[in-house]
Amino acid sequence: xxxxxxxxxxxxxxxxxxxxxxxxxxNWLNHQPVxxxxxxxxxxxxxxxxxxxxxxxxxxxVEDLKKQVCLLAPTRFEIGPVYTARPKDKKTVRPGAFxxxxxxxVFDIDMTDYDSIRTCCKDAAICKRCWGFIAAAVRxxxxxxxxQFGYQHLLWVYSGRRGIHLWISDKEALSLTDEQRRALVxxxxxxxxxxxxxxxxxxxxxxxxxLPPCLQFALSELAEVFSDIILNDQDCxxxxxxxxxxxxLIPDSKVAENLREKWSTGPYRTSEDKWSDLxxxxxxxxxxxxxxxxxxxxxxxxxLLYTYPRLDAEVSKHRNHLLKAPFCVHPKTGRVCVPVxxxxxxxxDPEMVPTVGQLxxxxxxxxxxxxxxxxxxxxxxxxxxxxxxxIITKHAQSLMEDVRRGKRETDTTTW
Amino acid sequence: MFKGSHKPAFSNDxxxxxxxxxxxxxxxxxxxxxxxxxxxxxxxxxxxCALDRLRILxxxxxxxxxxRSWEETxxxxxxxxxxxxxxxxxxxxxxxxxxxxxxxxxxFVLRLAFCRSEDLRRRFIKAESTLFRIRFxxxxxxxxxxxxxxxxxxxxxVDNAEKEKYKAELKANYQGxxxxxxxERAFAQENYYxxxxxxxxxxxxxxxxxxxxGWAYVPSxxxxxxxxxxxxxxxGNALQMTAKALPRLDEDNRLLPILNNLSQxxxxxxxxxxVAPSSEGNEDQVRAEMVDELAQKHFPLCMRNLxxxxxxxxxxxxxxxxxYGLFLKVLGLSVEEAIIFWxxxxxxxxxxxxxxxxxxxxxxxxxxxxxxxxxxxPAKSCQQLLMxxxxxxxxxxxxxxxxxxxxxxxxxxxxxGLTSSDLPEIMQTVSARHYHVACTRVFETTxxxxxVKRGEGVGAGESVTHxxxxxxxxxxxxxxxxxxxxxxxxxEMEVDL
Ligand SMILES: [Zn+2]
Numbered sequence: 063x064x065x066x067x068x069x070x071x072x073x074x075x076x077x078x079x080x081x082x083x084x085x086x087x088x089n090w091l092n093h094q095p096v097x098x099x100x101x102x103x104x105x106x107x108x109x110x111x112x113x114x115x116x117x118x119x120x121x122x123x124v125e126d127l128k129k130q131v132c133l134l135a136p137t138r139f140e141i142g143p144v145y146t147a148r149p150k151d152k153k154t155v156r157p158g159a160f161x162x163x164x165x166x167x168v169f170d171i172d173m174t175d176y177d178s179i180r181t182c183c184k185d186a187a188i189c190k191r192c193w194g195f196i197a198a199a200v201r202x203x204x205x206x207x208x209x210q211f212g213y214q215h216l217l218w219v220y221s222g223r224r225g226i227h228l229w230i231s232d233k234e235a236l237s238l239t240d241e242q243r244r245a246l247v248x249x250x251x252x253x254x255x256x257x258x259x260x261x262x263x264x265x266x267x268x269x270x271x272x273l274p275p276c277l278q279f280a281l282s283e284l285a286e287v288f289s290d291i292i293l294n295d296q297d298c299x300x301x302x303x304x305x306x307x308x309x310x311l312i313p314d315s316k317v318a319e320n321l322r323e324k325w326s327t328g329p330y331r332t333s334e335d336k337w338s339d340l341x342x343x344x345x346x347x348x349x350x351x352x353x354x355x356x357x358x359x360x361x362x363x364x365x366l367l368y369t370y371p372r373l374d375a376e377v378s379k380h381r382n383h384l385l386k387a388p389f390c391v392h393p394k395t396g397r398v399c400v401p402v403x404x405x406x407x408x409x410x411d412p413e414m415v416p417t418v419g420q421l422x423x424x425x426x427x428x429x430x431x432x433x434x435x436x437x438x439x440x441x442x443x444x445x446x447x448x449x450x451x452x453i454i455t456k457h458a459q460s461l462m463e464d465v466r467r468g469k470r471e472t473d474t475t476t477w
Numbered sequence: 478m479f480k481g482s483h484k485p486a487f488s489n490d491x492x493x494x495x496x497x498x499x500x501x502x503x504x505x506x507x508x509x510x511x512x513x514x515x516x517x518x519x520x521x522x523x524x525x526c527a528l529d530r531l532r533i534l535x536x537x538x539x540x541x542x543x544x545r546s547w548e549e550t551x552x553x554x555x556x557x558x559x560x561x562x563x564x565x566x567x568x569x570x571x572x573x574x575x576x577x578x579x580x581x582x583x584x585f586v587l588r589l590a591f592c593r594s595e596d597l598r599r600r601f602i603k604a605e606s607t608l609f610r611i612r613f614x615x616x617x618x619x620x621x622x623x624x625x626x627x628x629x630x631x632x633x634x635v636d637n638a639e640k641e642k643y644k645a646e647l648k649a650n651y652q653g654x655x656x657x658x659x660x661e662r663a664f665a666q667e668n669y670y671x672x673x674x675x676x677x678x679x680x681x682x683x684x685x686x687x688x689x690x691g692w693a694y695v696p697s698x699x700x701x702x703x704x705x706x707x708x709x710x711x712x713g714n715a716l717q718m719t720a721k722a723l724p725r726l727d728e729d730n731r732l733l734p735i736l737n738n739l740s741q742x743x744x745x746x747x748x749x750x751x752v753a754p755s756s757e758g759n760e761d762q763v764r765a766e767m768v769d770e771l772a773q774k775h776f777p778l779c780m781r782n783l784x785x786x787x788x789x790x791x792x793x794x795x796x797x798x799x800x801y802g803l804f805l806k807v808l809g810l811s812v813e814e815a816i817i818f819w820x821x822x823x824x825x826x827x828x829x830x831x832x833x834x835x836x837x838x839x840x841x842x843x844x845x846x847x848x849x850x851x852x853x854x855p856a857k858s859c860q861q862l863l864m865x866x867x868x869x870x871x872x873x874x875x876x877x878x879x880x881x882x883x884x885x886x887x888x889x890x891x892x893x894g895l896t897s898s899d900l901p902e903i904m905q906t907v908s909a910r911h912y913h914v915a916c917t918r919v920f921e922t923t924x925x926x927x928x929v930k931r932g933e934g935v936g937a938g939e940s941v942t943h944x945x946x947x948x949x950x951x952x953x954x955x956x957x958x959x960x961x962x963x964x965x966x967x968x969e970m971e972v973d974l
Contacts, residue, residue: 127758212691234675247680274684275649
């Protein structure tokens with residue numbers, strides 16, 4: 063029985079006071095040891111119990127932020143953009159003079175968008191197996207952003223229940239306009255998730271033309287994921303409902319009918335069997351016939367549809383979108399929204415993420431071992447939160463190192 | 478190549494010498510307008526240049542509103558241009574200097590007129606960039622190349638080694654070639670330029686370029702995208718600067734009325750005292766989806782009535798539409814939002830999208846002064862509504878039967894605090910034909926919770942004389958009340974749960 067309930071303000075207050083890594087969060091947002099506009103003009107919003115929602119808070123120092131957070135003990139807090147003026151002064155500046163200027167480029171991937179595909183869990187549930195979808199998405203997005211857009215300061219953060227956030231802090235990324243953000247998101251978006259039980263559709267291909275080059279790269283990567291997750295682990299086409307969805311994606315009624323006939327009347331065929339049945343059907347069309355490329359394109363689309371990252375585009379498109387801060391506690395699961403190392407994403411198990419209750423018990427145990435121990439702000443050292451704090455600390459250090467180096471070189475690059 | 482010191486190889490022909498002089502200041506037909514006009518002009522000259530340019534920009538906006546195709550937009554705009562703002566290539570035998578001077582001057586006068594609000598700036602940039610684009614596309618190929626080389630676009634030519642390195646990726650963007658040989662040949666002939674991807678968001682959005690490390694590899698045929706983006710960005714920055722500098726400029730008191738007039742002509746229809754509060758910041762603008770709630774909370778009975786009928790029937794007759802449309806316009810609904818609002822309101826009626834686009838959209842734009850004789854139509858006042866004598870769009874206090882009026886009042890305002898015990902007094906003033914007093918009394922009663930006392934009317938004892946006055950006052954009072962509350966539950970964002 064977990065007596066330390068994440069919805070209790072007392073539990074949250076202790077968590078914020080003793081465990082929340084404010085210093086690292088500050089360094090990560092501010093890029094420098096002394097507060098700049100990146101921090102002082104930044105919006106923080108607080109969600110209090112009973113859904114009371116406080117917007118447009120801003121702070122001069124991280125100590126002020128900590129004080130306020132400990133005082134209010136919000137169920138969570140969010141980080142918004144850097145404005146032209148301090149958000150707390152919003153009412154005193156001319157409305158036209160209060161505008162979002164900068165903001166980390168953020169992405170949100172959520173299991174909700176995979177509900178029409180996954181077979182292991184339903185609704186709010188998530189397990190190690192369906193995390194495979196998220197892991198595949200993280201790999202593709204992380205590689206694409208680094209390789210294509212050249213950004214290096216990517217922080218992946220588990221959202222506390224069934225999704226993951228990405229925060230990109232490169233200087234150029236911070237300053238992107240909404241228009242540029244939209245362009246980048248549309249470059250990345252290849253798949254439009256369907257509503258309800260519909261699988262969705264591939265939006266990146268125009269007509270029957272080849273896929274754009276950036277997706278051809280992703281495709282070769284995802285073909286493997288498709289085989290592992292969709293065909294084997296999730297057995298997505300095992301059930302009638304599952305293979306029905308597949309058959310609807312085949313733009314050749316003859317092929318679809320043949321397969322339906324075989325699968326509905328014959329002995330059970332696994333997803334892997336069915337996928338090779340489809341391949342064999344396509345091979346019946348000789349190379350050079352017009353049906354052949356149409357059907358191979360359709361197979362590519364199916365792979366993308368089932369494995370390509372499904373993004374919540376609206377989150378990324380606007381500078382003034384608020385996103386839950388890392389290390390907040392999910393009020394329902396009690397799990398901390400911890401940073402995740404993308405190179406170890408496959409080993410990440412959402413069910414192994416520490417909960418606030420667990421952490422406070424660890425703290426108690428450590429406290430009784432060494433009385434008058436360390437200062438409050440580094441209490442997390444003695445808990446299982448440590449490896450996660452280390453990730454953001456290291457991340458923030460490399461950002462700060464970049465800024466230091468940039469200052470020395472007075473930035474010779476021009477674009 | 479050409480670095481601004483373009484010297485055309487002219488003959489000794491005397492007439493061409495004049496042109497040579499003319500093009501020295503404006504070597505190209507295309508202009509990025511980096512340099513302000515630094516010469517004396519008469520007020521008349523200035524006004525003509527600006528007004529003529531305004532016609533072109535209005536045509537461009539109108540094209541967008543009518544969903545004209547790019548080719549249509551181009552041909553309509555070109556036709557207007559040849560009438561009001563001809564701008565010829567260097568090869569033409571016209572007075573190039575005067576043409577280009579007019580183009581230059583008009584642009585800068587309109588900058589002054591349109592820098593003053595976010596909305597105006599946005600529309601001005603959109604229309605001006607479209608004009609630039611049309612001219613760019615219709616420019617003589619060689620002159621365009623010279624123009625492009627005359628500017629520092631900060632693009633880096635991709636050398637052969639790099640081109641070879643990314644050959645597969647670059648070639649993958651070639652589509653529509655029959656065979657590999659044609660494709661290979663086209664690729665060999667193509668030159669690539671590298672720019673940060675942020676400078677060509679449109680190409681990125683359509684996945685028309687190869688991206689590596691944040692650099693976009695732009696083929697020369699897509700160079701125009703860089704120029705368009707540059708034009709937009711520069712104009713955006715310049716307008717911001719002008720807006721900042723404007724209050725400090727020693728404004729010629731002959732210039733100011735002209736500027737006001739110009740921007741109003743563009744906004745057309747929205748009176749200037751309304752524009753001032755509503756155009757600042759996006760939050761205060763009335764958007765289509767807000768109308769329903771505003772109607773519940775802030776509209777006088779006449780407009781409530783029209784709104785209810787529209788919701789019930791998904792349609793309003795011509796004069797009802799006109800009356801309600803003008804009211805909404807003055808309330809702060811932009812023309813774009815008005816189109817959205819009416820289109821949504823007509824969903825479920827016999828009016829199909831096609832018909833809506835053809836007829837209703839025109840009428841809406843007309844009432845905003847964007848079509849026809851472009852008049853600034855004001856919203857109907859109480860005086861006009863009282864004379865209308867129609868129960869559907871006139872003053873309900875006058876035209877409704879007593880029974881209908883009472884039930885209309887209760888159904889409209891009981892949620893705002895009006896009870897049947899308030900009715901006798903209201904009906905008494907109605908029967909004495911003091912309709913505006915009745916309306917004012919309703920305002921007082923329904924705004925008692927905001928502190929309005931009996932006899933205060935819509936402020937300082939004033940009674941209702943205009944539906945917009947009623948609504949505006951009501952909205953202002955709500956805003957004040959809201960602003961004074963510190964804890965607000967604003968739910969304008971999604972959060973991950
Ligand atoms: Zn699962």
